[in-house]
Amino acid sequence: MSAQQLDVKKSWQAIRRQRLLVAAIAAVGLLAGIGYAYLRPPMFNASALVVLPPPPQSATGSTVSTQSIETQVYIAESGPVLLSAGQNVTPQLSTEMTRERVKATAATDDVIRIDAKGTSAKQAIELANAVAQVYLVFITTDQKLPGDLGKRTGARMLEQAVNARGGSMLVHTGIYGGLGAVLGAVAGAILALARARGDRRLRLRDEIADAVGLPVLASVSSYRATDPSDWANLLEHYSPTAVDAWALRKVLHNLALDARTGQQVSLTVISFADDHKARPLGPQLAAFAGSVGISTSLVVDQHHDKPSGAVALEIHLVLVDRDAPHLDDSERTTRTVIALSAGTVTAEELARLAVATVADDRTIDGLVVTDPDPFDRTIGRVAQSQRRTGSRLPTLLTGTARRTR
Structure with a gap:
């Protein structure tokens, strides 16, 4: 695919991603055109x-x-x-x-x-x-x-x-209203492209993977939790869609956390404290693992949500500061993943978190992306050097299913 085709594709994706902005400006242009038509009535x-x-x-x-x-x-x-x-x-x-x-x-x-x-x-x-x-x-x-x-x-x-x-007032307003809407849509598209040019946040799975050289294990729809009752409902009654259930199962499988060997395994899920869409991933994993028969406990700030009996999987949720991430006080686990939502993290912020994690003598096993961009057809598991060869690469046919509450 040529560079020009890539630029056109990315530009179109940027416009579609900010379609609400484009539609809003087009609506303003429509109203302005109708207003002008009434101020200058048809002759x-x-x-x-x-x-x-x-x-x-x-x-x-x-x-x-x-x-x-x-x-x-x-x-x-x-x-x-x-x-x-x-x-x-x-x-x-x-x-x-x-x-x-x-x-x-x-x-x-x-x-x-x-x-x-x-x-x-x-x-x-x-x-x-x-x-x-x-x-x-x-x-x-x-x-x-x-x-x-x-x-x-x-x-x-x-x-x-x-x-x-x-x-004819109807024809007159239609002409000026339509012209205003077209001009507004063009202006909105230009504004969307200008904003996209200055936006350094990572949206595509390949971009996220390339930022730190780690694979994207899966993509999951986030669970919207805003108050304690939502978190309690997540832990007790979480029921993922079939797509999300498969994605969560892949995370456990890729991290070798779903094998019922009798040995206790543990997982640290790291996310930024202000990334509201990525924070629920740890509880989502814990609730799903429990639903498929894996005895699981959730550790948040050293507080255990532990079921009776032996625990096969222990999930630690660690929230870090975006500007100065530190993991000094958290307990070591057998596996570590970073959870982040698409379009909220820059490459520099993600790299800073990766450096802090490695400096704490931890090995990052992969990334999990919540709420992936609906126009993202990359998978985040192909090395950047392979993509440069120009060979046909696997792409996602669909994104994750959207949860409605």
Whole structure:
């Protein structure tokens, strides 16, 4: 896959990941477009036609040109005509506004078409007829005008404006609202890409694995626990989905914690104290192991939640500070994993935690990702050197199932 394809794919994933932001800005653009449409209501269009007499013929039968259609169009759009026409409509219009709303064109060599716009059908009709009538007054007067226009031309109104076109508020708001939504979506996409460019948090399983050179053992949906009753419910009544149950079983199997050998084994689950989605992984593992017949106890801050009888699996939950992780006071165990949620940890923070764990004479056996990015199709178990060879690599067809409560 080329670098350009990767950039396009990552950009599209960044936009999809922040689709709510893009949708919100698009909605703002839609509302802004509709508001603009109401502030600038749709214009009605009306047209009037003025016909000029054919040029007179000489005694020899040849046509004598006494008028120029371009000159007549220029006169129809001249300041004096527009000033007088604007004063003859209700409400009155200034010369500048009348000039914006009136357009005279040569329909043929003898017919001038006068198009006028108005905020209502009545205003558009009145303005088109007013310009035509004032123009007729100007070209049929006896006063001195440029060229041969001092003579009466015999021009007359060919067709008065009686109907107006357009003015549909529904179409008008639809056009401006749609345009605003499109512009808002584009702006939202640009903002999403800008935020993604400056976001150093790890979201993909391959990125998380590459940050510390450790495999991702599994991905699990987090259990939302906000108060003591939620934690009690998790420990007593946790019922994972089939996908999560399989992922938790893989964690136990990969760490050799599911074998019923009679020997006591232990596991430390390390996560950042402020990573609310990763903190429940230890209790989730403990509750699941108990549900499949493995006698399990949970140790939190040296306090045991221990069932009666012998314990085959002891799970220690260790929470560390993101900026200064330390594991000095925690008990040693046979296995150690780091739990983190996608999109909450940078490579530097994860590496700092790994260094602190190794400095405490512990071996990290792997990573567990909670709430993986829904657009992540990587597995986090292929070495970075293998991915650089360009060979076809395994990908996830689906993510983890989402829990609804």
